[in-house]
Amino acid sequence: MMNKLLFKHIDNSALIVFRIIFGALIFLESIGAIFTGWIRRTLVEPEFTFNFIGFDFLQTIQGEWMYIHYVIMGICGLFVMVGYKYRISMLTFTLLWATTYFMQKSSYNNHYYFLMILSAIMVFLPANTYASIDVKQNPSIKSISMPNWCRLVFILQLFILYSYASIAKMYPDWLDLTVPELLMKSKKHYFLVGNVLQQKFVHYLVAYGGILFDGLIIPLLLWKRTRKVAFFASIFFHLFNSFIFQVGIFPYLSLAFAVFFFEPKVIQKLFLKRKPLYSEEKIEIPSHATIFKSLFVLYFAIQIALPLRQHFIQDNVLWTEEGHRLSWRMMLRSKSAxxxxxxxxxxxxxxxxxxxxxxxxxxxxxxxxxxxDVMWQFAQRLKSVYAEKGMDIEVYVKAYVNVNGRPSKPFIDSKVDLANEKWSPFKHHDWILPSNLD
Incomplete structure (x- = not known):
């Protein structure tokens, strides 16, 4: 059963089209980061960056050279798009994007994380076996089919992402419109639509439309009867997010995934008219099938488990942030401090x-x-800076934080020396004071 599910060959038109779109999008993401000034603000101007804990060695490559870093990523995007040295180009982009991701958290969002794991997946896919320079240079790799797992991996990843995003919104501050109202209030200055975004019906649309869309979009795209309606709903949803929340290439990347839900014949006729349509559905079990199946199951087990870790850490993740990252918790709270x-x-x-x-x-x-975690890292930074001056110091923090418009409350135990505390990624830190969030 599992062999048929994973190794049955299907038409590869969707993967070929997705590769072309994906290459174009990562090119735009890379070059856009240069021309919008994102690299300058995030990776050049700061004296140091708040890297993911354990990745301090990445501090050594911060600075002006990051422009070259992103130019190389842009070139890789173009090479992926045209299918030139595909695996090398895709692997290079993945490593460079992962470097950027792990070296700074100030601009963290789930979309950057998603692009990292998606790029890693693309490295292993036979996305260059048609309509590529690689095929022209080496015709022996040409193919009009692919194993079904190449499609399934996207569907499962998206189902996990959207399901967790939907479930995460099912909490009081989202359901009573507190968070949507705060999100829209920050967009009041938008030309023409700013006042419209303050209307109650928009807040209901964002709140409950978001839950329904995230929770139902994958099943609706899989079901032929609702596929077209779901696709047009996706267009509205993602273009709205692109305009209102300005989340880079993610909305367009999400729309590109639609090619894996429509019938191969539809995709082939729309985008690859000269390509023969594969319809034999042969099952070709590779020699490494057992290892592959084990890794496939392990990967998705990790993807399912990571967002659940917050439930095993004391207190509310909205307050502590412990378990927030890598969990598909998108635009769920407003904080000031x-x-x-x-x-x-x-x-x-x-x-x-x-x-x-x-x-x-x-x-x-x-x-x-x-x-x-950023407070703790800054305390370590201060300790290091003063150690270079020959001083041994203690670092104390006074913080008052409000979540979703609630009254500010003490956040950190001001009697604890953070410079001499240890950090653990999978447990609660007692110097974070209780939230008492409902």
Whole structure:
């Protein structure tokens, strides 16, 4: 049964078309980061970046060279699009994008994470076996079919992403419109539509439309009777997100996935009219099938497990942020904070207030004000900076945070020296004060 599910060959038109679109999108993402100033603000101007904990070595490549880094990614995108040195180009892009992802958290969002794992998946797919320069240079790799797992991997990944995104929205502050209202309030300045976005019906559309779309879109696309309606709903949903929330290539990437839900004949007729349509449905079991099946199951087990870890960590993830990343929790809360850092020289016991702007950009200050792991990292940074001056210091934080418009509450135990605390990615840290969130 599993052999048939994974290794039955199907027409590969969808994968070929997706490769072309994907290559174009990652090219635009890479070059766009240069011309919009994102690289300058995020990876060049800061003295250091808040990398994922454990990836401190990536600090060594921060700076002006990141422009070259992104140019190379853009070139890889073009090569993927035309199918030139596909696997090398795709692998190179994946490694460079993963480097960017792990070296900074100030601009973190789930879309960057999704692009990283999607790029890694694309490395292993036979996406260059038709309509590619690779085929012209090596006709022996030409093929009009692919194993069914090449389609299934996208469907399962999207189902996990959207399902968790839908479930995460089912909490009081989303259901009573608190969060949608706050999100739309931040868009009040938008030309023409700003006032429309403040209307109650828009908040209901965002709140309940978001839950329904995320929860139902994959089943509706899979069912032939509802596929076209679901696709047109996707167009509206993703273009709305693109315009209102400005989330880069993700909305267009999401629309591109539609090619895996329509019948191969439809995709072939629309985009690859000269390509023969494969219809034999042969089952070709590779010699490494057992290993492949084990890795396939393990990968998706991890994808299912990662978003669940928040339920095994004390307190509310909206408050602690512990278990937030890698969990498809998208635009679920609004936070503001009033935070200050102070250092104490252990030798003299002299206490000094830290001027955050001397070390951090405005964007980094927003992160360090409300995210515990970033606070901890900044404390380690201060300890390192002062150690170079021959001083051994303690670092204390006073923070008052509000979540979703609630009154501000103390966030961090101001008596704990964060410079000498350890960080654990899978457990609660007691220096984060209780939330008392409903």
């Amino acid at each position: 009033n935070t200050s850092f102070s250092i104490v020289d252990k030798a003299t016991q002299v206490k000094t207030q830290v001027k955050l702007e001397d070390y951090l950009t405005k964007k980094q200050i927003r992160s360090v004000s409300s995210k515990p």
